[in-house]
Amino acid sequence: MKPAFALIACLAAAPAVAAEAPLPMTYGLFETAIAHTDLDSCPAQLAKKDAFCRATLRHDEIHVFAFSREGDNPLVGFASYSFDDLAAHLN
Numbered sequence: 001m002k003p004a005f006a007l008i009a010c011l012a013a014a015p016a017v018a019a020e021a022p023l024p025m026t027y028g029l030f031e032t033a034i035a036h037t038d039l040d041s042c043p044a045q046l047a048k049k050d051a052f053c054r055a056t057l058r059h060d061e062i063h064v065f066a067f068s069r070e071g072d073n074p075l076v077g078f079a080s081y082s083f084d085d086l087a088a089h090l091n
Contacts, residue, residue, distance in 0.1 A: 027073035030054065030065060042066055046077040 023029075030036070034056060042053035046066040056063045066077035 024072075025065075025075040027054075027067040027075075030067070030075070036065075039064070043079065043081070045079050048076065051076055 031054075036054040036056045039053040039055055041047070042051060043064055046053060046064060048066065050069040051066045052069060053064050053066050055065075061080045061082055063080045064078070065075060067073045068076045
């Protein structure tokens, strides 16, 4: 599925889904809709057993998303770092 189509489909379905329950952020949804890069390791603040991290760039910050390796790979953590402070947070 093309990313633009997937995003449009998610947005179109959002009102119906929101009335029932919040839609959890899973890695499958994130991977399809958000441009990102894979990280070899998570920053110390997000490092957890059986988790993996992905990063996005926006303005002068790097946003890191941590996902569980279990089940549907739900989002289990999030942190933002300025470019200047990032080196201090990496393992």
